Amino acid sequence: MAVRFVSSNIISSLGFSTEENFQNLLLAKVGIQTFNDPLLYPSPFLAACIHQAELEERWNETNQKVVIATRLEKMLILSITEALSKTKIDISSSRTAILLSTTKGNIDLLNPIESIDPERLLLWKLGEFIGHYFGNPNPVRVVTNACISGVLAINTAAMMLKGERFDHIIVVGADLVTRFVVSGFMSFLSLSQTPCKPFDRDRDGLSLGEAAGTLILEKTSFPEKGDILFAGGATANDANHISGPSRTAEGSVIAIQNAMSEAGFAAKEIDHINAHGTATRYNDDMESIAIQRLGLSESPVNSYKGSWGHTLGAAGIIETATLIESMKTDTILPTAGFHTPGTTEKLIVTKEPLSKPLNTCLKLASGFGGCNAALVLNKK
Amino acid sequence: MTPQITAFCHIKKNQVFLNGKSIFSAGSEVDMREFVKSAFRNTGTKYPKFFKMDDYSKLGFLAAEVLMKEVDESTIEDKSTGIVLSNNHSTLTTDQLFQDSIQSDEAFFPSPSVFVYTLPNIMAGEIAIRHHITGENAFFVSSAFDPDWHTLYINQLFESKKVSACLSGWVEMDDQSLDAFVYYVEEANDQRDESMQHTVEKLNNLYKINDK
Incomplete structure (x- = not known):
C-alpha cells in the first residue's frame, strides 16, 4: 500500500x-x-x-x-x-x-x-x-x-x-x-x-x-511510474525554548532522522531539501546545523519564502505542493532574496533554477513552541 | 497490541483528581485562575516560569505536572515520547487579550509575551521543556473531547513505532470554566492492567469517571 x-x-x-x-x-x-x-x-x-x-x-x-x-x-x-x-x-x-x-x-x-x-x-x-x-x-x-x-x-x-x-x-x-x-x-x-x-x-x-x-x-496498491509518493514523516520538539529554535537543532534533527527512517532512505539519497527558510537569523542557522549534523550538506537547499513570505498554516502545504511540481519537472527552484551565503554551517542554496533528477526530497518546517517537522517524498 | 493508559488526571470544578481520586480542591467561591495557581503550589514544584504562562498553558502544565509524578521519568525515552493535545477554543481567551492590546491606534501595546501564547501548542512546548520530552507533537481542535480521534491518531503513532509513550488529552478553558483530562499511554506490557487499554470505550469511561 x-x-x-x-x-x-x-x-x-x-x-x-x-x-x-x-x-x-x-x-x-x-x-x-x-x-x-x-x-x-x-x-x-x-x-x-x-x-x-x-x-x-x-x-x-x-x-x-x-x-x-x-x-x-x-x-x-x-x-x-x-x-x-x-x-x-x-x-x-x-x-x-x-x-x-x-x-x-x-x-x-x-x-x-x-x-x-x-x-x-x-x-x-x-x-x-x-x-x-x-x-x-x-x-x-x-x-x-x-x-x-x-x-x-x-x-x-x-x-x-x-x-x-x-x-x-x-x-x-x-x-x-x-x-x-x-x-x-x-x-x-x-x-x-x-x-x-x-x-x-x-x-x-x-x-x-x-x-x-x-x-x-x-x-x-498500484502506484504508477512518475507518481510522487509520501515516503515518511515525523515531528519532534526541541524541549528548549518556546519562541526560539534550539542552538543545536535538536528537534529538527530528530524529526528528520525519524522521517528518513520511516521512508527508508539514507542521507546520500536525498536529492534536494526544501527548507523552512523563514530568513530569521536563528531559524536559518538552526536549519543549517540540522542539515550539517545529518550529513545532508551536499543536497541543494532552497526556501520559497522569499517569493510569497511566511504563510503560517498554509506554508507546509503550498511548499510541499510546489516541491512536488519541482520533482515532476526535475527542477530545483531558485531562492528569491538569497545572494550571499551566511549561515552557521555551509549550505548549497540555489540562486538559479537547477536541473537535476529529483527522486527523493525532504521538506522541513519549524515553529514556535519548539516544534519541528520533516517529510520525505519519493518519485516512483 | 493496543497501548495502555498508565495514569490519568482530571482538573475541573476547582478539583484535581489523579487516577480518579481527588487530591486537591478549593471552594466554588474561589476564582478558577486562582485555583489553578494554588493547585500548582500544592504540587510542591518550584518553577517560577509557570506564573508567567497564559491561562491555557498554566492549566495544561499543571495537569502534566500532576500526571508525571506518577511516571518514572528516568524511564522515559525522551525521543520517542509524544505530546498530543486537543481542545475546543484553541487559545481564544488569550487571543482576546492580545486583540485588546492592538484594537485601537491610540492604545496600541502589542506584547510578544502575550502573542506567543496565542498558539495552543505552546502549552505542549512548556510541558516538553519541563519534562524533557522531544518526541512527536500534535495539537488538534474539535467541538468536544474526541476519544475516537485520540485513539486513532495515537495508536497509529505506536503502531508505526514513532512513539513508545505519549502524554495526551484535552485541555479546555473559556471565560467561565475549565476542563482538563490528561493521560499517559505506554506500550502494552504483560505486567500492566489489561482493562486500561487505550480504546474509545475506555477513554469515554475515564473522561467521565469524576462526573457526579
Missing part, C-alpha cells in the same frame, strides 16, 4: 493555481510588497497578499450556492474546488475526509462581521463550515500546531490512509495577513525591513504572507 499525491492548488500573492505559482517561483518573482493600511498596522509594513479583486471575481464565479463567507473561507473553498476539479474524487463520500491546517483561522472575526456567525472564529466551527459547504459527511479534523501545521497535516493524512476508513484525504490550509498577526510579529521584532532573504548573510527577519493551499492524497 502506498500514498500518492494526486492533485493540488495554491492561492497566494503569486497566483491562483499550483501551475501559476510554480512558473512565478521559477522566475524568482517576489509577491512581497509595502502596504500602508492603518487598519492592518499603524505604520507601513511589508507582506505578500492575495489579489483582492481577483479573489472576489473567482469567488463570485464559484460560489453558486450563494453562501456568505469570510475572506479566509473563500480562499479555502476556492482552493479545494480547484484542486478537486482536476480529479474524479467524490468529496461527499464517507471514504473521503478533510483535514484543515491553520494557525489563526478567522481571527479577524474578533471584530464581528455582520451576517457571519461569530462562532466561526472557533477553528472547529470553521472546519465544520467547510465540510458542510462540500457536503462531506466526516468531521473535519483541525490541526493547529504553529508553523509546522501544514507539514503535520500532510503527515497526519498519510497516517489516516494507513487505516481502513479512508481512500482520500483532502488537506487544506490557510492563514491571513491580519492586524493580529502583523502586530504580533512586529512586537517580536522578527519582520524584515525588505522582502525577506532566506539563508542570506544579510537576512534580517521574515516577511508575512497569506495563502491557501490544498493537497489531495490517495491510497493506492
Whole structure:
C-alpha cells in the first residue's frame, strides 16, 4: 500500500493555481510588497497578499450556492474546488475526509462581521463550515500546531490512509495577513525591513504572507511510474525554548532522522531539501546545523519564502505542493532574496533554477513552541 | 497490541483528581485562575516560569505536572515520547487579550509575551521543556473531547513505532470554566492492567469517571 499525491492548488500573492505559482517561483518573482493600511498596522509594513479583486471575481464565479463567507473561507473553498476539479474524487463520500491546517483561522472575526456567525472564529466551527459547504459527511479534523501545521497535516493524512476508513484525504490550509498577526510579529521584532532573504548573510527577519493551499492524497496498491509518493514523516520538539529554535537543532534533527527512517532512505539519497527558510537569523542557522549534523550538506537547499513570505498554516502545504511540481519537472527552484551565503554551517542554496533528477526530497518546517517537522517524498 | 493508559488526571470544578481520586480542591467561591495557581503550589514544584504562562498553558502544565509524578521519568525515552493535545477554543481567551492590546491606534501595546501564547501548542512546548520530552507533537481542535480521534491518531503513532509513550488529552478553558483530562499511554506490557487499554470505550469511561 502506498500514498500518492494526486492533485493540488495554491492561492497566494503569486497566483491562483499550483501551475501559476510554480512558473512565478521559477522566475524568482517576489509577491512581497509595502502596504500602508492603518487598519492592518499603524505604520507601513511589508507582506505578500492575495489579489483582492481577483479573489472576489473567482469567488463570485464559484460560489453558486450563494453562501456568505469570510475572506479566509473563500480562499479555502476556492482552493479545494480547484484542486478537486482536476480529479474524479467524490468529496461527499464517507471514504473521503478533510483535514484543515491553520494557525489563526478567522481571527479577524474578533471584530464581528455582520451576517457571519461569530462562532466561526472557533477553528472547529470553521472546519465544520467547510465540510458542510462540500457536503462531506466526516468531521473535519483541525490541526493547529504553529508553523509546522501544514507539514503535520500532510503527515497526519498519510497516517489516516494507513487505516481502513479512508481512500482520500483532502488537506487544506490557510492563514491571513491580519492586524493580529502583523502586530504580533512586529512586537517580536522578527519582520524584515525588505522582502525577506532566506539563508542570506544579510537576512534580517521574515516577511508575512497569506495563502491557501490544498493537497489531495490517495491510497493506492498500484502506484504508477512518475507518481510522487509520501515516503515518511515525523515531528519532534526541541524541549528548549518556546519562541526560539534550539542552538543545536535538536528537534529538527530528530524529526528528520525519524522521517528518513520511516521512508527508508539514507542521507546520500536525498536529492534536494526544501527548507523552512523563514530568513530569521536563528531559524536559518538552526536549519543549517540540522542539515550539517545529518550529513545532508551536499543536497541543494532552497526556501520559497522569499517569493510569497511566511504563510503560517498554509506554508507546509503550498511548499510541499510546489516541491512536488519541482520533482515532476526535475527542477530545483531558485531562492528569491538569497545572494550571499551566511549561515552557521555551509549550505548549497540555489540562486538559479537547477536541473537535476529529483527522486527523493525532504521538506522541513519549524515553529514556535519548539516544534519541528520533516517529510520525505519519493518519485516512483 | 493496543497501548495502555498508565495514569490519568482530571482538573475541573476547582478539583484535581489523579487516577480518579481527588487530591486537591478549593471552594466554588474561589476564582478558577486562582485555583489553578494554588493547585500548582500544592504540587510542591518550584518553577517560577509557570506564573508567567497564559491561562491555557498554566492549566495544561499543571495537569502534566500532576500526571508525571506518577511516571518514572528516568524511564522515559525522551525521543520517542509524544505530546498530543486537543481542545475546543484553541487559545481564544488569550487571543482576546492580545486583540485588546492592538484594537485601537491610540492604545496600541502589542506584547510578544502575550502573542506567543496565542498558539495552543505552546502549552505542549512548556510541558516538553519541563519534562524533557522531544518526541512527536500534535495539537488538534474539535467541538468536544474526541476519544475516537485520540485513539486513532495515537495508536497509529505506536503502531508505526514513532512513539513508545505519549502524554495526551484535552485541555479546555473559556471565560467561565475549565476542563482538563490528561493521560499517559505506554506500550502494552504483560505486567500492566489489561482493562486500561487505550480504546474509545475506555477513554469515554475515564473522561467521565469524576462526573457526579
